[in-house]
Amino acid sequence: MLTASEPHYHQPLLKTPFHERARAASQLDSFVAWSGYSTVDVFTSVEQEYFAIRNASSLYDLTPMVKYRIAGADALRFLNRLVTRDLSKTGPGRVAYAVWCNDEGRLIDDGTVFCIAHNEYRVCTAERQLDWLSASAIGFDVEIAEVTEEVAALAVQGPTSCALLRALGLAGVERLKPFELGQFALPGAARPAPARIEMMVSRTGFTGDLGYELWMRPADAEGVWDALMEEGRSRAIRPVGSRALNIARIEAGFLLPNLDFVSAAHTLRVGTERSPLELGLAWLVDFNKGHFTGRRALLEEQRRGPTRQLVGLDIEGNKPAHNALLYADRSGRKPVGSVTSATWSPTCKRNLALAMLDAPYIALGSTVWAEIYLNRELVWERRMARARVVERPFYAPQRRRATPPADF
Amino acid sequence: MYDTLRFFTQSCADLLDEYFESEIIKAHLAGSSIIGTALGPRSPGTAYVLLHHYMGGIDGAVGAWGFARGGMGAVTQALAASLTASGGTVRSSATVEQVLVRGGRAAGVVLADGEEIHAPVVVSNLDVRRTFLETVAPQHLPPEFLAQVRRFKIRGSSGKLNIALDGLPHFPAIPQGSPCTRGDLHVTDTIDMLERAYDDWKEGRWSRAPYIDMLIPTQIDPTMAPHGKHYMSVFVQYCPYQLADGGWTDARRQAFGDTVIETIARHSPNFKDLILHAEIRTPRELESEVGLTEGNIFQGELTFDQLLFNRPIPGYAQYRAPLRGLYMCGSSTHPGGGVMGAPGANAAGAILADLRRKA
Amino acid sequence: MAAGGNGQYDCIVVGGGHNGLVCATYLARSGRSVLVLEAAERLGGAAVTREFAPGFRVSACAHLLHLMPAPLMRELGLAGHGLKLAAQALPTVALSADGAHLRLAPGDLSDLAQHSPADATAYAQWQALAQRLTAALHPVLAEPPPRLGTGSWRQRAALLRLGWQIRRLGRRDMRELLRIGGMCVQDLLDERFESGLLKGALALDAVLGSNLGPRSPGTVLSLLYRIAAAGGAEGLAQPQGGLGALSEALARAAGAAGAQMRTRAAVERIVVRQDRASGVVLASGEELAARVVISSADPKTTLLGLLGSEYLDAGFVRRVAQLRTRGLAAKLHLALEALPQFRGLTPAALRGRLLVAPSPDYIERAFNHAKYGEFSAAPMLEITVPTLADPALAPPGKQVLSVIVQYAPYALAAGWQGQRQRFTDLVIDTLAGFAPDLRRCVASAELLTPPDIEREFRISGGHWHHAELALDQFFMVRPVPGAAQYQAPVPGLFLCGAGCHPGGGVMGLAGRNAARQVMREAA
Known part of the structure; x- marks a missing residue:
């Protein structure tokens, strides 16, 4: 094992402030690189971790999310010209999911915009965006600073998450509605360390379930982790890795960059970039709010009508259709698209996938055929499985919206 | 599409200004845009030269550079072995004096010792200037073509130092034990430094503060030096073929080498003490020893008037000389220089197509 | 013609420089109501004659007229509007420190022959080649550049026409054009001439107004461009009363065509309503409505200053900001x-x-x-x-x-x-x-x-071409992709200044090309 004193070129990945706790909790030593940080892929088993998300409480270290502080007299005008949705309705204390495009209306990235105060925002993105944010800032009075390393972030997700946070003394956290944020304090008495810990809590997440995200100073990270794990013991809390989260996010119908789309900032081949309309994100595009980057191109695309779209699929059988090609009929002669993300959903008991499909097949209820390859003890089999276009999200429990959430 | 257009027309400095703010990053990247050229980083067209250097790839890694075990000589030895295995023959110490012309077409070559070798197809790997001005009698070529060949720009601008070292030099800026010394080390402070280095070349003198690109391949391939010793390969930009204040002399060549060594020594305090021997090559030596006219490493400058359909000569970019049976396959032809092999492969394609047509 | 009943003009032209006035004249002649707004006290932009010392007057920027094509001057009827030339067909004299100057006059190479008989022959050959090449290129200057990557037949036809112009040169000249087009002028001059004075004079023409030196690739094109642009003009000329007299004649032509002109009317911003340029606001706060706004100000001033990046896509704004x-x-x-x-x-x-x-x-x-x-x-x-x-x-x-x-x-x-x-x-x-x-x-x-x-x-960077005339800011990419056909991305907003194809100098073609584009796109 490498120690921190070794030079960076031996261990180029950064460690999050939760790293020592995560390492101690990890039984499989299964770490992966994420945005320059080393984070956990699986702690114990994917299934156990997944069920912690859906049936109890889970902890997920999302510190590597790239975070920007955006502030200045033109911060709102700047953001509204950047993203496709109207952020003027996202006032202080509110959070919004948003996407942004290049001039051609092709998606560059998605992210969450936290309105911390009037004209002060935090934008969390999957990938580094300073170049595009700087280009977008020409002509606006706005300051952009990356604060990824200054903010530690922990997602607390699952049906018992609200009860857990209340039990820890985060008074009033139950009143947070979905996509709201607030400032809270963890009282000193609730945990081994003495002092109070101030933090920002938002009712947001990547699971489609009841859940919160906690944003704190890195120095407070281990104290918060310890308090949650200690208090959460009776609520079956578990730290979870990226694999379990991936199942939950597919059930919730959320997109993951580089799986469901490739940022137009990185595509090299013509025609591989995607528009928000193609990704089924038309609800995020507000043509009436004034100009935003890509608006004219998207209007033109809307006028022409869709040529392909990301859809949800319900596939017969129980074998996940990873990377499957999709065909118009069982013969497999006419390709009509491909699967971008696939999973067996333990909660829905359905074989689910997100897929990019050509236009005539995108309507709800239409049927296509997935070519699935099965590995049976190194003997490969090819299956043609019927797949139906169904509504997204696949899984949307009532508790995700209920305010106040149920106590446990 | 517009970006592609701009690549051919922009200066490297302008291109980098659009993407970067850090001087050292810009200067580092700009190094690739001037190697082997008669241009500075602020000259329009150098954005393309940058691209030219990133076009390659090794074993599927696009844009990657690699070391050949045993040095670059090992690459040509492997190529020769491949040729032999395919039924070809290689003869060395066989200087071609002239291309034989019979009945208006190439019919073989005459060697320096008078031996004649006959063949219906002659392919020249020499640059166009040597091929057409030195090995083909002028009456066999259209005068206008010859005029264009004389205009072909092939000014050398690079020097090379091969230095035998008693040990591995220490670079205080690089942490001890860092793998960084195994890679390519550049001396490039700012774009202005590179540009001023170019200004010196324009005035017919070597750069007082040259761009240096150095490698110590013995860290990876110890077979290239005795045990414990090291070999350093130093590429230097700019060094002119002709000095403005008179010709090259041994003393001047030594002074050029000293400039380079002093520049490196500024970054490595024990470097000079480790030097066992330094072989200094100006464009003169590159010409006389390797046969590169004027010491130009690309067998012709990589400017737009000598690229694509203009390379080497407008109207003769298809590897065929204006003399039947005579072909060109050197770096003078599209797509140009560097250890790439594409001109050779393209030329073979053109020749085979002609042979099939005849058959 | 006055503004329409609702106080709305058909066209507002921002800036009363020569390109703005030329553009306004053509638009007014087409029957549109046109208003020209000039911030300064006088029309003319940088083509003005002004007093710089008591009793001494001079052309403020350009001091000779040589790029405005004669057919354009005839179409505008400038002679009838009072333009007189004090001198024309002026010779060029390349000064030499030793007093052995070189005099080059139109059609007179006798002095060059004294300097170098070989150069006199070579120069005549070069002039003949340049004449043939620029005859092919000149029509290109008088049209909006084609747009790449669209399926439109008109754009394809324009590209084909351009290819045809070049192909029609014949194989030899075409190859020579493609060879020297990207070259540096010094290499070209060294290939052809021996006299330093001659080479210096031609190199000056190639780099005047460019941020380039004779060894910079692309300077042959700027030399050919200058020759092509001057191709339609009667050599170097000096208007009586300086370049300001030309502007006065242009203003009279515009007025005669029915255009209204206001001076001391600085445009503060361009008004956008429903993603369409709909008029301007003056520094005084006065708002003027128009169906189309055409700006002769430089692209940075127009797009980033008067319009503002919030109406434009970020990638486009970056290209404009990076315009050199x-x-x-x-x-x-x-x-x-x-x-x-x-x-x-x-x-x-x-x-x-x-x-x-x-x-x-x-x-x-x-x-x-x-x-x-x-x-x-x-x-x-x-x-x-x-x-x-x-x-x-x-x-x-x-x-x-x-x-x-x-x-x-x-x-x-x-x-x-x-x-x-x-x-x-x-x-x-x-x-x-x-x-x-x-x-x-x-x-x-x-x-x-x-x-x-x-x-x-009011020219960003104080550059007389508004944007440097270099290969990467030329023709189809001038001033930037997405605005190279005189049309800004915001509907109803057009550009007509020197920052557009074919560029600056007192030429007027950008103004005329823009007017034609307005008539075509915003009928």
Whole structure:
């Protein structure tokens, strides 16, 4: 094992402030690189971790999310010209999911915009965006600073998450509605360390379930982790890795960059970039709010009508259709698209996938055929499985919206 | 599409200004845009030269550079072995004096010792200037073509130092034990430094503060030096073929080498003490020893008037000389220089197509 | 024609420089109601004649007329609107330190033959080639450039036409064009000529107004471009009353066509409603409505200043912000008590265009300084003495000397404040090398650096082409992709200034091309 004193070129990945706790909790030593940080892929088993998300409480270290502080007299005008949705309705204390495009209306990235105060925002993105944010800032009075390393972030997700946070003394956290944020304090008495810990809590997440995200100073990270794990013991809390989260996010119908789309900032081949309309994100595009980057191109695309779209699929059988090609009929002669993300959903008991499909097949209820390859003890089999276009999200429990959430 | 257009027309400095703010990053990247050229980083067209250097790839890694075990000589030895295995023959110490012309077409070559070798197809790997001005009698070529060949720009601008070292030099800026010394080390402070280095070349003198690109391949391939010793390969930009204040002399060549060594020594305090021997090559030596006219490493400058359909000569970019049976396959032809092999492969394609047509 | 009943104009033209006036004239002639808004007290933009010392007047920026095509001047009827030429078919004299100057007059190569018989032959051949090449290129200047990557038949046809123009040159000339098109002018000149003075004079033409030196690739194209642009003009000419007289004639032509013109009406911003340009707001707060707004201001000023990035896509804005507009030519005006004696020059030769550019190397060394934010230690000069042909520009018996000085970078590393006197002295000393008694003649001097030009004429970077004329800012990508057909991305907003194809200089084609595009796109 490498120690921190070794030079960076031996261990180029950064460690999050939760790293020592995560390492101690990890039984499989299964770490992966994420945005320059080393984070956990699986702690114990994917299934156990997944069920912690859906049936109890889970902890997920999302510190590597790239975070920007955006502030200045033109911060709102700047953001509204950047993203496709109207952020003027996202006032202080509110959070919004948003996407942004290049001039051609092709998606560059998605992210969450936290309105911390009037004209002060935090934008969390999957990938580094300073170049595009700087280009977008020409002509606006706005300051952009990356604060990824200054903010530690922990997602607390699952049906018992609200009860857990209340039990820890985060008074009033139950009143947070979905996509709201607030400032809270963890009282000193609730945990081994003495002092109070101030933090920002938002009712947001990547699971489609009841859940919160906690944003704190890195120095407070281990104290918060310890308090949650200690208090959460009776609520079956578990730290979870990226694999379990991936199942939950597919059930919730959320997109993951580089799986469901490739940022137009990185595509090299013509025609591989995607528009928000193609990704089924038309609800995020507000043509009436004034100009935003890509608006004219998207209007033109809307006028022409869709040529392909990301859809949800319900596939017969129980074998996940990873990377499957999709065909118009069982013969497999006419390709009509491909699967971008696939999973067996333990909660829905359905074989689910997100897929990019050509236009005539995108309507709800239409049927296509997935070519699935099965590995049976190194003997490969090819299956043609019927797949139906169904509504997204696949899984949307009532508790995700209920305010106040149920106590446990 | 517009970006592609701009690549051919922009200066490297302008291109980098659009993407970067850090001087050292810009200067580092700009190094690739001037190697082997008669241009500075602020000259329009150098954005393309940058691209030219990133076009390659090794074993599927696009844009990657690699070391050949045993040095670059090992690459040509492997190529020769491949040729032999395919039924070809290689003869060395066989200087071609002239291309034989019979009945208006190439019919073989005459060697320096008078031996004649006959063949219906002659392919020249020499640059166009040597091929057409030195090995083909002028009456066999259209005068206008010859005029264009004389205009072909092939000014050398690079020097090379091969230095035998008693040990591995220490670079205080690089942490001890860092793998960084195994890679390519550049001396490039700012774009202005590179540009001023170019200004010196324009005035017919070597750069007082040259761009240096150095490698110590013995860290990876110890077979290239005795045990414990090291070999350093130093590429230097700019060094002119002709000095403005008179010709090259041994003393001047030594002074050029000293400039380079002093520049490196500024970054490595024990470097000079480790030097066992330094072989200094100006464009003169590159010409006389390797046969590169004027010491130009690309067998012709990589400017737009000598690229694509203009390379080497407008109207003769298809590897065929204006003399039947005579072909060109050197770096003078599209797509140009560097250890790439594409001109050779393209030329073979053109020749085979002609042979099939005849058959 | 007055504004329509609802107070709305068909067209508002922002800026009353020559391109704005030409554009307004054509639009007014098509029956549209047109209003030209000029911030300054007078129309003309940078093509004005102004007093720089009591009783002394001079053309503020360009001091000769040579790019405006004769057919355009005829179409506008400028002669009928009072334009007179004080001198035309002016010779060029390349000054030599030893007094053996080289005089090049239209159709007269006798002096060159004295310098070098070989060059006289070679120069005639070059002129013939340049004539053939530019005859093919000239029509390109008079049309909007085609747009790449669209399926539109009109764009494809335009590209085909361009290809056909070049193909029609014949194989030999076409190959030569494709070869030299990207070359540096020094290599071309070294291939063809031996006389340093001739090479210097041609190299000056290639780099005047460009941030390039003779060794910069692309300078052959800028030379051909200059020849092509001048192809339709009657050589170098000097309007009676300076370049301002041309602007006055243009204004009268516009007025005769029915255009209204207001001066001291600075446009503060362009109004956008429902993603469409719908008028302008003046500095006074007055709002004026129009169906179409056409701006002759430079692209940065128009798009980033008057319009604002919030109406544009971020990638487009970045391209506009990265547009290179670094001015590098200064203007020096000298009020002279008497005519200085130039060694080896007859007073008749003094009427021409005098150049201090003795060799390409001299220019390249002058350019070296500009790369590092310094002005040239030995600058390149283009000199005229306009009072010889037009004495009314100065009090009786006195003279005006007008000099374009290159290179004087916009962003001088040392800052222009504090360097002005040094620079003025440097230019006067350089001139005194040819006219030793010059210093005694100088009554007063006015220096316009690129920042001065930016301030006085509202041109970003103080660059007379509004955007540098280099290969990557040329033709189909001028000023930037997405606005190269005179149309801004915001519907109803057009560009008609020097930042557009075919560029600056007192040429007027950008204004006419833009007017045609407005008529086609916004009928």
